[in-house]
Amino acid sequence: MKQNFTVRQGALDGVEAFLSVAQHRSFRKAAAALGVTPSAISQAVRALEARIGAALFIRTTRSVSLSEAGERFHARAKPAFEELIAASHGARDLGQRPAGLLRLTVPQAVVPILLEPLIASFCQVYPEIEVEIAASADLVDIAAEGFDAGIRFGQFIAADMVAVRLTPPFPFVVVGSPEYLRRQGRPERIDDLRRHACLRMRRSNASIAPWSFVDNNKSIEAIVSGPLIAHDFPTILGAAAEDMGLAQVPEPIAASLVKAGKLVRVLEPFAPMVPGMFLYYPSRHQMMPKLRAFVDHIKRRKP
Structure with a gap:
């Protein structure tokens, strides 16, 4: 039976503030490191403690230290937060430069006569892009199957796709x-x-x-x-x-x-x-740099 659930809003609110205070052992230094006011840091930590249901810091007029609950939370929250930051950087990196895995679905027949010369020169120009070719005659849903683009006869490409001509009719x-x-x-x-x-x-x-x-x-x-x-x-x-x-x-x-x-x-x-062969993909607005580089490479190599 399918269970209904909701994603709790603000689940990560206050975590960065908590980690900064834990690192500096000071609300004032944590605020300076994050570029916000000490009051904002204090409010974020209090809200986090309220959601968790336990005090995370032991505060005195002279020092700030982690409570037992804070130590336990810190042990798991710190590496998890660092992974989130790394994931964000990795995704942003792929969104800013041609890199990563470019997956293409193509008919087997066009691989030797059309794709092999194109791929060879493309990989030389863009060494940070890996190209995966799935050779199949099936008309697959490229978005649902995780492909960046496909190559097909023009008459088989849906009207809502962006198409780039590869051959004359x-x-x-x-x-x-x-x-x-x-x-x-x-x-x-x-x-x-x-x-x-x-x-x-x-x-x-x-x-x-x-x-x-x-x-x-x-x-x-x-x-x-x-x-x-x-x-x-x-x-x-x-x-x-x-x-x-x-x-x-x-x-x-x-x-x-x-x-x-x-x-x-x-x-x-x-x-x-027949209309010829085309590269096709869902939308220009969703195009990653790796696909943009491939499309530009195709256009540069046209006779």
């Missing part, structure tokens, strides 16, 4: 190996795919993605079949290069294999264009 192309095309023939029309082995992608929502085409400015979705279903483009691309069938993939990830002659583009007149 590019087509989704159908490719096959020369050996496969020699055996099965080259498709010339979308309907020709009925007699071809088509390697397919399963989406993060468990559905199998249809193949998309454009014919006379009309969008067409083709339901295809074949021997392999995978969860990422590199697996499908590798299978196509091994003569298993045709694959529909983003043009940039197939470019090197096409250039090497291991894959051949087909059905090019029907290839649909």
Whole structure:
């Protein structure tokens, strides 16, 4: 059963004053150290004692010393307060300079062709930033999963996200190996795919993605079949290069294999264009220096 509770306001009020008095053994010196009046220090300590329900100091006209309750409170309050101060300094430090852990969620396919050169140069420029890359095809909630930013196709990025373009628009192309095309023939029309082995992608929502085409400015979705279903483009691309069938993939990830002659583009007149790849993150107002540095680095490296 869920319990209701409230955070008590002022739970730490007076602790810094108490610690200062305990250190200096003087309300006057503690006040000077904190830049306040002795009266303010005295009031803060009295309020703290009232909340605790015990006297923390033994006061005389000549000296101030800790009571037994004060000694016990001091033993635990001092290291805890110092940890709070250190935590505050650490958080402020990350808010003022590019440092810390930068977590990115990205599709596996873009890591070698897009991210590796970018990350290598970024880490050289910003040695105090650690970069963690979670390669996944899933569309994750970057805020809920603790990521600073993500990289995705533009059409999958929510409208309330800030997006930074990484690539120009590019087509989704159908490719096959020369050996496969020699055996099965080259498709010339979308309907020709009925007699071809088509390697397919399963989406993060468990559905199998249809193949998309454009014919006379009309969008067409083709339901295809074949021997392999995978969860990422590199697996499908590798299978196509091994003569298993045709694959529909983003043009940039197939470019090197096409250039090497291991894959051949087909059905090019029907290839649909997509907006390209983007870095995205929730809000400019919440941007930490480590992410700002990464965004600026991307913009500097654009051709």
